[in-house]
Amino acid sequence: MPVYVDSLSRIIDFVEQLSAAKTDDVEPMAHPLAGQVQRLRPDEVRETDQHEKYQRNAASVAAGLYLVPKVIE
Amino acid sequence: MHTLTVGEIAAGLAARRFSSLEITRHLLARIERFAPGLNAFVTVTAERALADAREADARLARGEGGPLTGVPIAHKDIFCTDGILTTCGSRMLGNFVAPYDATVVERWRSAGTVLLGKTNMDEFAMGSSNETSFYGPVRNPWDPARVPGGSSGGSAAAVTAGLAAAASGTDTGGSIRQPAALTNLTGLKPTYGRVSRYGMIAFASSLDQAGVLARSAEDAAWLLGAMAGFDPRDSTCVDSPVPDYHRALATGLEGLRIGVLREFFDKGLDPRVGELVRAAIATLEEQGASVREVSLPNLPLSVPTYYVVAPAECSSNLSRFDGVRFGHRCENPRDLLDMYERSRGEGFGDEVKRRIMTGTYVLSAGYYDAYYLKAQKVRQLIAGDFAQAFAAVDVVIGPTTPTAAFELGAKTSDPITMYLNDIYTIGANLAGLPAVSVPCGFVREGERDLPAGLQLIGPHFGEVRLLGIAHQYQAQTSWHRRMPPGYE
Helix, strand or coil, rough: HHHHHHHHHHHHHHHHHHCCCCCCCCCCCCCCCCCCCCCCCCCCCCCCCHHHHHHCCCCCCEEEHHHHHCCCC | CCCCHHHHHHHHHHHHCHHHHHHHHHHHHHHHHHHHHHHHHECCCCHHHHHHHHHHHHHHHCCCCCCCCCCCEEECCCCCCEECCCCCCCCCEEEEECCCCCHHHHHHHCCCEEEEEEEEHHHHHCCCCCCCCCCCCCEEECCCEEECCCHHEEEEEEEEHHCCEEEEECCCCCCCCCHHHCCEEEEEECCCCCCCCCCCCCCCCCCEEEEEEEECCHHHHHHHHHHHHCCCCCCCCCCCCCCCHHHHHCCCCCCEEEEEEHHHHCCCHHHHHHHHHHHHHHHHHHHHHHHEEECCCCCHHHHHHHHHHHHHHHHHHHHHCCCCCCCCCCCCCCCHHHHHHHHHHHHHCCHHHHHHHHHHHHCCCCCHHHHHHHHHHHHHHHHHCCCHHHHCCEEEEEECCCCCCEEEECCCHHHHHHHHCCCHHHHHHCCCCCEEEEEEEEEEEEEEEEEEEEEEEEECCHHHHHHHHHHCCCCCCCHHHHHCCCCC
């Protein structure tokens, strides 16, 4: 952890210089292209079931389910 | 055959001077010889390459196919490739066999390209030197003691060394243009939304864009044309027609208005690189362009803005790596929390963790307004500066990087020093603009010549103009045809 303490502090100090910028009345920019809207698509089934293929990448699977350590006692 | 451009390969295949199988075998042999020393590839897909080449030759024999059919390429290991290991340079995905093709992979494949392999990269594309890869640093073919740049460093090294005709890359803060500049390639970052991000492992979703590293602007035009276009599977992909990038290359520079970016010729710029860039600008002027200086006053804030926005987005994107559905899972977790902590702790490297922590911090309650919201506002100011400049000029110009390639290890101890290497490239990402790095000469370091890059930034969807200018410049210069010694 100590390897991060110093560098994280320096990164935060570095980005601190943004506070000097005058941004009153400036709209925050969340997306680089103005006027883009989220598209809608017809609510219809398009995907086929490929869970066996996808689950080949999982560390632990049984009966088509992903296994994790016990959560509820 | 390994020094040929994509256009020359297409001509050679069409004239039956060689087959795709022959050039593919030639490049695979070179990969075997040179790739281990450069560490340019994470995975070489030799069998797949030979099968692709045979298929391409059959298509060409039937009189089918296009300009990319039979051309051997490599993909940055950030693009999902169906049935092929896709690591993103991370231990986290060290065992991840992608179950589908990214749109970029699918499109280049249907254009008939031959897949040679997956190239090394900074872990999750976070880095400017290729030293954060779990699979080890990539070396620059121009000087093995130096970095090839990053994060698309493996793609850059592979193309420069003549191991692939061209390669894909991604650019979130300069990750195509900076390695292109440091290895003497033409590197194009298209407009945000021009190319689908589907199947491209996400780093910072409002900045990430796929593009190409190639030997010439003409090659970049062929490759972009085959890669760009609307894709309903990426919600930010723009639904507008793809122009014929190749046809537009012949347009001359008469009447072109170029703005020289005052803020890019700052005290951090190696004067030798500055001189090469100014000489290149003079060449464009001789070809008919008019040149004036432009100022983007908020641009010096682009690096701190980026290092709030990009980590914030990455901390959210990388939360999907939890050891459950894919990716690294620790041995014998005690409970769920232990599994998350150790899987992520073991799976991610130092730089990735640093950015996740920075991002989590700037998004946390009490700090969100001061950092994240503030950065989004400054981002708006920077985008506004560019918009204002493009009211007066067609493109802006400057160096791609402050210096030529630096030595391995030179900037690893101080993240800020490394971050500042992207000072000239980040602005285009924040504003979503297309930009291209073009070889513009060499600086001498000891016994070695190291390449330098000229950067052109255009308005949204200005790729046609950028590639046209780059092509006209390359018609007058031969820097882009130089190969590193030992790889000719």
